[in-house]
Amino acid sequence: MSYEWELGQFDLSLDRYRLKNRKQQKSETPTKQEVTKQDLKLLELWDRWVESLHLPESTKNGHYHYIRQAIRKHRPKVNEVEWFTDLRETCAPSTWISRRNYLKSCIQWAINEGLFSGKNPYVGLKPRKDREPDKVKPFSPEEISKILKALDTNQFCHPCSHYKHTHYSAFVRFLLITGCRLGEATGLTWDCVDFQNRIITIKQALGRDIANSPNTSRKILKETKTGKVHYIPMNPALFDLLKTIKPEKTKGFVFQGLKGKYIDTGTFRRRVWKPILEKLGIEYRYPYQTRHTVLSAVASSQGLLAAAKLAGHQSLDMVSRHYARFTDEVELPDLVEPEEE
Numbered sequence: 001m002s003y004e005w006e007l008g009q010f011d012l013s014l015d016r017y018r019l020k021n022r023k024q025q026k027s028e029t030p031t032k033q034e035v036t037k038q039d040l041k042l043l044e045l046w047d048r049w050v051e052s053l054h055l056p057e058s059t060k061n062g063h064y065h066y067i068r069q070a071i072r073k074h075r076p077k078v079n080e081v082e083w084f085t086d087l088r089e090t091c092a093p094s095t096w097i098s099r100r101n102y103l104k105s106c107i108q109w110a111i112n113e114g115l116f117s118g119k120n121p122y123v124g125l126k127p128r129k130d131r132e133p134d135k136v137k138p139f140s141p142e143e144i145s146k147i148l149k150a151l152d153t154n155q156f157c158h159p160c161s162h163y164k165h166t167h168y169s170a171f172v173r174f175l176l177i178t179g180c181r182l183g184e185a186t187g188l189t190w191d192c193v194d195f196q197n198r199i200i201t202i203k204q205a206l207g208r209d210i211a212n213s214p215n216t217s218r219k220i221l222k223e224t225k226t227g228k229v230h231y232i233p234m235n236p237a238l239f240d241l242l243k244t245i246k247p248e249k250t251k252g253f254v255f256q257g258l259k260g261k262y263i264d265t266g267t268f269r270r271r272v273w274k275p276i277l278e279k280l281g282i283e284y285r286y287p288y289q290t291r292h293t294v295l296s297a298v299a300s301s302q303g304l305l306a307a308a309k310l311a312g313h314q315s316l317d318m319v320s321r322h323y324a325r326f327t328d329e330v331e332l333p334d335l336v337e338p339e340e341e
Helices: 002-007 022-028 032-036 042-053 057-074 082-089 093-112 141-153 165-178 182-186 236-245 265-280 289-302 304-311 317-326
Strands: 199-202 205-208 219-222 230-233
Touching (some): 042 057, 042 093, 057 093, 082 093, 141 165, 141 265, 165 182, 165 236, 182 205, 182 265, 289 304, 289 317, 304 317
Antiparallel strands (some): 199 230, 205 219
């Protein structure tokens, strides 16, 4: 204060040097009500919510990343939902519902934090009315026979093509015998194949390394989709199939790509699977339908419990939702004898 006296700037009333009372301090601090009046963009709110969840990078690089990309593209305000309702025409109903639930949770967090006031605009939004098509479309025995024959004979493979269809015969047969997920099949290594006890251990799957980037194509071995280890018994057909392709040194992946390492399922689907189905005149279905084909057959012949066990599910919820219609028709028990006349 001495330098203020020398410069003639000393406040004789001493108001400048008094501590401000609490009311004055409070009036100068923005309140939650004032914050809610700010015209927040949804993108800003989304980033703050995701940050508050303290998620691992691999999780953030999944659904959270793709929702953020959509928000960034449309730049909506917090209370604007038209951009999202328009996505009903381009998203599968299940995908749209999942993303709606994420957005609903984000806004509810903002309401609880006092960052947004009013009704949650994402509550009550419904997907498009048309029913989502049945995801389970098993291949018929006739279709399977035609597909395997085309693979074994290179029926539709160009003579100069480096991607000979016969290279994938064992891989497709394995899928049609075991009902494994594609990532589990491509990630299967020889140390998981026990010929002595005729058991295959499914403990890992090949998937994208999204922990580093959501757009990466690099694949790594991960845990299974359910995070659980399950076992597949070898029947004679599966035992003979694996014995036939077993190398002298059983190391590395069971099913290898043309350049070694693992099979790239994207390349397989584009260059082999899709052309064969088109040439055969078979309705196109993703290779994942091989899993549905096996599990529906098991559910029909052995029941839902057997299908759940083979699929590696811990409960019957999933298999009952998809495969219950493949089980035998219900018959009423004959417990009451007719009365004699």
